[in-house]
Amino acid sequence: MSVALPSRILNHLSLAVPAQSLALFRIIFGALLLWDCWRFIKYDRIWRYWVAPDFHFSYPGFSWVEPLPEPWIQIAWLGLGVAALLVMLGLLYRFAIIALTLLFGYFFLLDSAEYLNHFYLVLLYALLLCCLPAARVWSLDALIRPRRETSVPYAAVFMLRAQTEIVLIYAGLVKLTPDWLRGEPLGLWLRERTDGLWIEPVFQQDWLIVLACWSVIALHVLGAPLLLKRKTRLPVFLIYGLFHFANAFFFNIGIFPWLTIAATTIFFAPDWPVRMISCLRKKGTVSRMPQTTTPAKALPRFVLLVSAVWLAGQLVIPIRGGAFESEIRWSGDGHRFSWRMRLFDREAVGMFVVTDRESGDSWRVDPDDYLTFRQTDKMLVRADMIHQFANHLADLWQQEGRDVSVHAEICKSLNGRPCQIFIDPDADLTRVEWNLLSTEPWVLPLEKQAWGIADNRKRQEVIIGQNM
16 A cells, blocks of 8 residues: 555646646746846846945855845846846746756745845745756747657646645744734834725724735635635636735735746646637637647656655654744744745844943944944844844954953834843853854843734824824
8 A cells, every 4th residue: 555655646746638728837937037137137136235335144054145246246137137038938948947946946045135035935936947848839949859758747736736725825834923913014004005005994994904814714725625626726726816916015025926826827727728719719719728648757756755755755844943932933943944924023123232341331233333224124133144243243353452241232013012131131142152043142032922903003092192
């Protein structure tokens, strides 16, 4: 039985299916990255993110990844744009997708302050596309060198479906927090972004905000599995489309809504693009594409092993935060790579105190003097980045021959809560370690575990009363 089951799974993954849905995903993926590359150039983000800063926050184990000097870093970004164009066109596809993945991964690793969930998602899809035959149809490669085989193994479609399903479900599960269930931070954001607009009165209704929060959870946790069923797939897809259009309208989240919509199309039948084209040409008459006569070729067994390892990793990495005793929303432990999207509103102010251990001389350091505004904004709410910056300050003083201690005085607010001390001001951050798998005692615990839209209204009333 144990031997037969993997064989049946492998045979199912080996089935030949039409390649059109995979090809369309490749085209949209490349087009979206090409557009994003242009946006970075247009708004001078290459310079702002990777050239202007004197210091970059590194990921654990990747401190050796550093920005190229000008103009080579701009050339590398142009290379990323060219690779995205080639992927979209399906020209020199295998070379292009590998180049795109390497270049995007390089920029991703340059500064953890620039981490975004959709950058991580792009990297995951790119890694998958490196292994998938996404250019067998609707590509210049196929036009220049026609192939008899125009189908793809079902495994290619399955892996994209599985990856997307994991992202969608986790995006709902992580919102099962006391704050989100009570309407925050969605209420803060919607009221801020609709201030003065015709739709503003709608979002003054607390019950509507709370309903929207619960609906988002239901859409992801219940809606994502319904994408797997043919009868419910189209209605759920249309609801997802409206949801992502709303996200694009209210929030500045780049290509993420469009990338997710593109990925969700992979749940439809592999020949759906051809069937839709046929339907439009025949004015509503839907005809199913003739199935390929190419016999299915059995995939090597290592494909099943690699796929299982990949999916196991995607299932385990997002839940690693459960190993920490701290509150993830507050401490940030296990936050990255866990699909905690649009879940927090965090604000912080703070200074660092550098003290010479021998002379006792002390300096109050404003992080804005050493970081860009964007880096400071990200650093002050993340304990790991605070620790990294404190040690960077110690290194700067050490270059002048001083042995110093570094303390942080940071006050942080989560989802509209009153500001509270985030880092133990008595902790010398040069003498404590940052542990990947344990809670840091120098990160003070969150005092108010639950906070909702009603709490923010009461707080606002108190502030207004105090100012009168």
